[in-house]
Amino acid sequence: MSDSALTAPVDGDAAASSHAHEKLSELPATAICGNDITSSCLYVSALSIVAAGKFAWLALLVVAAVLFLFRKVYAEVVGALPLNGGAYNALLNTTAKWVASLAACLTLLSYMATAVISAGEAMHYLHSMAHSLPIIPATIALLAIFMVLTIIGIGESSKVAVAIFITHLTSLVVLLVAGGWWILQHGTEILHANFSTPAPGGPVKALFFGFAAAMLGISGFESSANFVEEQKEGVFPKTLRNMWVAVSVFNPLMALLALALVRIPDVGAHQEALLAHMGDLAAGGWLSTLISVDAVLVLSGAVLTSYVGVTGLIRRMTLDRVLPQFLLKTNRRGTSHRIILAFFLLSVSVLLITKGEIAALAGVYTISFLLVMVLFGLGNILLKVRRARLPRPERATWFAVITGIVAVLIGLAGNTIGADNKPKVIVFAIYFTVSAIFIMMMLFRIGLLNLCLAIVQSVADSVSEFTTRYSEAIHNKIAEIKSQQVVFFTRGDNVATLNRAMLYVKNNEHTNRIKVVTVINEKNKLPDRLKNDLEFLDEAYPSIDIDFVVLEDQFGPQLIDRLSREWKIPKNFMFIGSPGDHFPYGLAEMGGVRLII
Numbered sequence: 118m119s120d121s122a123l124t125a126p127v128d129g130d131a132a133a134s135s136h137a138h139e140k141l142s143e144l145p146a147t148a149i150c151g152n153d154i155t156s157s158c159l160y161v162s163a164l165s166i167v168a169a170g171k172f173a174w175l176a177l178l179v180v181a182a183v184l185f186l187f188r189k190v191y192a193e194v195v196g197a198l199p200l201n202g203g204a205y206n207a208l209l210n211t212t213a214k215w216v217a218s219l220a221a222c223l224t225l226l227s228y229m230a231t232a233v234i235s236a237g238e239a240m241h242y243l244h245s246m247a248h249s250l251p252i253i254p255a256t257i258a259l260l261a262i263f264m265v266l267t268i269i270g271i272g273e274s275s276k277v278a279v280a281i282f283i284t285h286l287t288s289l290v291v292l293l294v295a296g297g298w299w300i301l302q303h304g305t306e307i308l309h310a311n312f313s314t315p316a317p318g319g320p321v322k323a324l325f326f327g328f329a330a331a332m333l334g335i336s337g338f339e340s341s342a343n344f345v346e347e348q349k350e351g352v353f354p355k356t357l358r359n360m361w362v363a364v365s366v367f368n369p370l371m372a373l374l375a376l377a378l379v380r381i382p383d384v385g386a387h388q389e390a391l392l393a394h395m396g397d398l399a400a401g402g403w404l405s406t407l408i409s410v411d412a413v414l415v416l417s418g419a420v421l422t423s424y425v426g427v428t429g430l431i432r433r434m435t436l437d438r439v440l441p442q443f444l445l446k447t448n449r450r451g452t453s454h455r456i457i458l459a460f461f462l463l464s465v466s467v468l469l470i471t472k473g474e475i476a477a478l479a480g481v482y483t484i485s486f487l488l489v490m491v492l493f494g495l496g497n498i499l500l501k502v503r504r505a506r507l508p509r510p511e512r513a514t515w516f517a518v519i520t521g522i523v524a525v526l527i528g529l530a531g532n533t534i535g536a537d538n539k540p541k542v543i544v545f546a547i548y549f550t551v552s553a554i555f556i557m558m559m560l561f562r563i564g565l566l567n568l569c570l571a572i573v574q575s576v577a578d579s580v581s582e583f584t585t586r587y588s589e590a591i592h593n594k595i596a597e598i599k600s601q602q603v604v605f606f607t608r609g610d611n612v613a614t615l616n617r618a619m620l621y622v623k624n625n626e627h628t629n630r631i632k633v634v635t636v637i638n639e640k641n642k643l644p645d646r647l648k649n650d651l652e653f654l655d656e657a658y659p660s661i662d663i664d665f666v667v668l669e670d671q672f673g674p675q676l677i678d679r680l681s682r683e684w685k686i687p688k689n690f691m692f693i694g695s696p697g698d699h700f701p702y703g704l705a706e707m708g709g710v711r712l713i714i
């Protein structure tokens with residue numbers, strides 16, 4: 118262990134950020150994630166009515182109540198850890214990296230399926246108006262358009278999202294008003310007839326499967342958490358509120374209007390475009406055309422949501438070295454074009470493999486997004502237990518968290534049990550297995566490289582010239598990965614706490630170099646025992662190179678920024694223990710510094 122003491126003044130100018138991005142206000146942030154969740158009314162009314170009959174509106178209200186519980190769950194986690202990544206970020210800061218990476222796999226699958234399904238459904242609506250349109254080439258073209266918009270920048274693409282969002286809400290209001298006027302003119306005969314129709318399988322079964330189907334109406338709620346760093350301070354909880362209001366108002370009302378305009382036996386025949394059929398019944402062809410055009414636009418907006426959300430998630434995973442580092446390359450607009458292009462190519466490949474059969478990805482979409490919500494709830498529980506001292510603007514009650522998780526698990530069960538759902542589960546299992554294997558290979562690449570090294574060395578005697586070259590290359594790769602030094606800031610913790618930090622680095626990070634830093638000043642003196650404790654740990658962990666550094670300075674974001682530049686160590690490889698209520702800085706101000714104690 119090297120022992121050095123550094124003294125440096127605080128340089129405020131040097132600590133200032135060199136490049137600032139314009140962050141999203143409430144409307145564009147809501148529009149980006151809102152296009153995804155509000156587009157659900159285009160299909161969830163039909164799905165709920167087919168499953169629950171006359172209880173569809175009630176099932177949708179129950180789903181709105183579940184979403185109300187998850188508002189607090191998401192607000193607490195993201196308020197405490199305001200970084201991109203959603204469920205991945207929550208679990209990364211509360212448990213092992215491999216667990217967080219599995220959550221990331223589910224989120225990636227959800228975004229991939231959302232992009233392909235939304236783009237394909239949008240082109241199906243457009244095909245209903247222009248029958249000569251080739252669906253698969255048009256779907257690829259739509260994916261490419263939003264790829265370009267995302268590469269241009271989130272600020273520009275958000276303007277498109279806002280226009281789509283306002284148009285969509287306006288179209289829904291027009292449909293509700295026209296439908297209400299039709300009811301006033303023609304009466305409620307159809308509504309009474311539908312309410313007199315027995316529920317499929319009885320009330321309990323109908324509500325169970327109706328609730329499961331209605332849970333698809335909140336897909337997209339997790340999107341805002343994946344680009345929270347692009348939002349202005351205080352905007353994130355407002356996006357959650359706005360999405361909840363939209364779902365709570367439009368989804369149950371659309372189901373009630375459908376029951377007043379269309380007889381339940383006829384709903385199945387118009388399942389793919391029920392709202393357009395309702396518009397035709399209420400006001401004629403012009404309203405049907407308006408709803409169809411709106412469907413094309415808002416489903417296209419859901420494609421944009423996938424691009425924005427997946428970019429924030431993959432960039433965060435790449436910074437944590439879960440994915441290859443070449444994905445971090447940015448263009449002159451500051452966007453991660455390699456991530457966006459890779460997601461486009463992946464989405465196109467999935468579209469071509471499935472030959473445009475949207476149903477083939479339905480299982481991936483449904484199960485992935487519901488599991489992500491469950492994992493977010495588990496992340497909230499772990500945050501309460503393991504990071505209890507971490508400040509947060511809002512707190513979800515234990516009742517809200519547990520009730521929300523149980524409700525989502527019920528919805529997940531309803532979407533997986535039964536013979537009709539077995540193909541969905543199989544398709545999900547295939548896609549999840551492939552993506553999880555790739556992520557795990559990246560995460561445990563040191564072990565895999567060591568295995569490769571052992572294989573190469575075992576045949577070195579017979580092919581010495583050939584294997585020597587590759588052995589050196591693998592050795593160099595391992596050394597390159599392990600060369601990344603990490604920093605742990607300590608205030609003079611006892612040896613047990615320091616030992617926990619060493620164990621975390623040993624078990625979760627691909628490095629054998631750790632720089633233990635303590636910051637002293639007039640208020641904080643160097644603890645007498647700290648050097649002896651670190652010397653003891655240096656002997657206890659001979660494979661780890663511990664460098665002890667004493668800084669005379671003031672601990673805070675400016676010091677973090679300066680040390681990151683001087684030592685060439687990314688901020689997400691700088692670790693601290695959980696700060697208390699009196700810590701003067703928010704976690705977001707620390708630039709991505711991670712909590713490990």
